[in-house]
Amino acid sequence: MNSPPPSRGFEQVPVIDVRALVDSSSTLAERQAVAEQMGAACRQSGFFYVVGHGVDEALQRRLETASRRFFALPVEEKLAIRMARGGAAWRGYFPVGGELTSGRPDRKEGLYFGTELGPEHPLVRAGTPLHGPNLFPQEPSSLREAVLDYLAALTRLGHSLMGGIALSLGLEEDHFSAGSMADPLVLFRIFNYPPGPDTAEDGQPAWGVGEHTDYGVLTLLEQDEAGGLQVKSRADGEVRWIDAPPIPGSFVCNIGDMLDRMTRGVYRSTPHRVLNRSGRDRLSLPFFFDPGWNAEIRPLEAPALRDTTTAEDAHQRWDQRSVHTFQGTYGDYLLGKVGKVFPELRSEVLSNG
Numbered sequence: 180m181n182s183p184p185p186s187r188g189f190e191q192v193p194v195i196d197v198r199a200l201v202d203s204s205s206t207l208a209e210r211q212a213v214a215e216q217m218g219a220a221c222r223q224s225g226f227f228y229v230v231g232h233g234v235d236e237a238l239q240r241r242l243e244t245a246s247r248r249f250f251a252l253p254v255e256e257k258l259a260i261r262m263a264r265g266g267a268a269w270r271g272y273f274p275v276g277g278e279l280t281s282g283r284p285d286r287k288e289g290l291y292f293g294t295e296l297g298p299e300h301p302l303v304r305a306g307t308p309l310h311g312p313n314l315f316p317q318e319p320s321s322l323r324e325a326v327l328d329y330l331a332a333l334t335r336l337g338h339s340l341m342g343g344i345a346l347s348l349g350l351e352e353d354h355f356s357a358g359s360m361a362d363p364l365v366l367f368r369i370f371n372y373p374p375g376p377d378t379a380e381d382g383q384p385a386w387g388v389g390e391h392t393d394y395g396v397l398t399l400l401e402q403d404e405a406g407g408l409q410v411k412s413r414a415d416g417e418v419r420w421i422d423a424p425p426i427p428g429s430f431v432c433n434i435g436d437m438l439d440r441m442t443r444g445v446y447r448s449t450p451h452r453v454l455n456r457s458g459r460d461r462l463s464l465p466f467f468f469d470p471g472w473n474a475e476i477r478p479l480e481a482p483a484l485r486d487t488t489t490a491e492d493a494h495q496r497w498d499q500r501s502v503h504t505f506q507g508t509y510g511d512y513l514l515g516k517v518g519k520v521f522p523e524l525r526s527e528v529l530s531n532g
């Protein structure tokens with residue numbers, strides 16, 4: 180029986196060229212080689228950069244430009260699409276201080292989007308939380324098309340990367356994309372972190388985002404040149420925060436709590452945080468790629484995990500005791516999480532849900 184080693188900590192976030200996963204003419208051996216690198220990163224830090232991902236740079240610039248134009252508007256104009264207008268679909272704008280991580284307001288403002296679904300979609304008709312149409316601003320009007328194009332491009336990339344993760348676990352490449360993630364739940368955010376003093380009024384660091392882990396399976400983050408993302412490395416009980424600086428042409432990828440749990444803690448969901456010390460606005464665009472709302476989730480029976488016991492420290496990382504028997508829909512799991520972040524939305528989501 181092989182026990183996974185306890186985290187040895189890490190010095191930096193590795194860079195992985197995923198060209199073979201997105202290129203349909205690559206050989207299985209080439210895709211396996213990428214998958215192996217991904218698997219190693221998932222076991223060690225749960226974080227890696229991807230390059231060679233094939234997402235159109237012009238699209239990324241178009242989206243960034245439109246986003247910056249939106250955030251530069253007066254706050255009253257931005258509030259025309261405030262999140263309360265999005266109801267239980269959980270879309271729209273929130274102002275600086277409107278989101279809490281670890282119980283403290285973050286120094287960031289942002290826009291929430293997801294897969295664009297019309298009123299006739301069965302999940303929308305059923306009043307399913309987090310599903311519905313997006314709220315797009317009137318100005319700049321270009322944001323709408325840029326967001327929708329980006330959602331399509333990143334959804335494709337998400338499926339390719341999940342193919343790599345499946346291979347790394349000894350599963351069929353389409354294990355996720357033909358299974359629990361065939362109809363993925365896609366949440367997309369655009370954040371602006373305004374500049375300001377490093378310390379808040381109460382003497383605590385003025386986190387852009389406080390320390391947290393992500394809820395789902397896979398996060399793909401585009402960040403601008405400002406930097407400030409840090410990832411927690413723990414070795415022999417000693418904590419170090421490792422910078423994940425911007426690398427042009429890359430996305431930062433990380434594993435969320437659900438994949439951690441599905442792999443019995445072998446693939447790690449690692450805490451991270453943001454402190455914008457650049458002296459100017461920082462733009463970041465996290466894309467969350469998760470199982471479908473009604474997908475039944477249970478621990479994976481993967482060849483690569485067969486002889487591996489639950490990670491030693493997994494129980495410290497999970498917030499439920501029944502990790503081995505965990506079973507339920509992804510939607511139920513997620514609903515249990517989201518209310519903590521937006522207290523004012525909890526009542527709305529739950530009353531409609």
Ligand SMILES: O=C(O)CCC(=O)C(=O)O
Nearest residue numbers: 388393402408453463465
């Ligand atoms: O903005 C960033 O760099 C990270 C954001 C993040 O961690 C999140 O939204 O979960």
Ligand SMILES: [Fe+2]
Nearest residue numbers: 391392393451
């Ligand atoms: Fe995060």
